[in-house]
Amino acid sequence: MPNVGGPRLPSRRLLVAVSKATLLYAAPIWSCVTTKKTYLDSARAVSRTMALRLIRAFRTISDDAERALSGILPIDLGIKGKYLASEGHTQLEIREWIRGVWQTRWEESHRGRWTYKLIPELTEWADCKHKTVDYHMTQFLTDHGCFRWYLFRFRHVDTAQCLYCTDADCTAPGSSRRGRNSWRWVTSQPERPGCRYDGGQNRLGRDSRDHRHHDEL
Incomplete structure (x- = not known):
């Protein structure tokens, strides 16, 4: 499948x-x-x-x-x-x-x-009646993501350049970048910086970020 x-x-x-x-x-x-x-x-x-x-x-x-x-x-x-x-x-x-x-x-x-x-x-996750895991949600929950740098690592694409920004090391999910050039994606891993934009001043906290991506993905 x-x-x-x-x-x-x-x-x-x-x-x-x-x-x-x-x-x-x-x-x-x-x-x-x-x-x-x-x-x-x-x-x-x-x-x-x-x-x-x-x-x-x-x-x-x-x-x-x-x-x-x-x-x-x-x-x-x-x-x-x-x-x-x-x-x-x-x-x-x-x-x-x-x-x-x-x-x-x-x-x-x-x-x-x-x-x-x-x-x-694990018990709370297993007992959750409304959870739905699809391709995009899985990539978010595993920190893999459908990222160009990740696909480039396995030679599935020719370049690691992000399609939505100029950062070759971009780790923000593609769906969160479309039409959102004013906010900044911040991860909890300092060694894995996310997607940063020139005009972005908004830093999403963990809770709001989680809800945003559950809705979008």
Whole structure:
């Protein structure tokens, strides 16, 4: 499935649900073989592909950020959950255990830290009923963005020059630059300056910036 176009989010969720059910079929029986890294890595690769297609992300996204955005459990926790269910544990107990372990991993990870700043609590994100993740929202939440400098890095374009300003290192989302030459995009990362304009005096705070981009993307 392509990142832009293709099935909409509900259809992607349905396809992922079917694929996940197939992947975890009879997991309590074969869960013991996942102690071997080779077998577990094979299952992880399938799970990662599902998550990437669901959230329309670049392949360069970290595993931790990809799982957080997609809401797809780390495959080892999914397998363990199936096994615990076969041993008589309640779904509530299993859910609480899985979420606790997953949250701990998310907090201790060194990857996907931009995404962690925006989504520190996985439970709140997972339980959000109105969240919609598309291609542009994913790029914002992962700090990748559909930027010329990023595409140039992987030789997808001929130049890193921004299409909307004169900064070759511009890191502001394209949709936020169109028709907005009077304001200044400020990121929370000093080493990654954003798009700066000659007449821009307005500095958006974190809260207002988040709302603006949720509306625009």
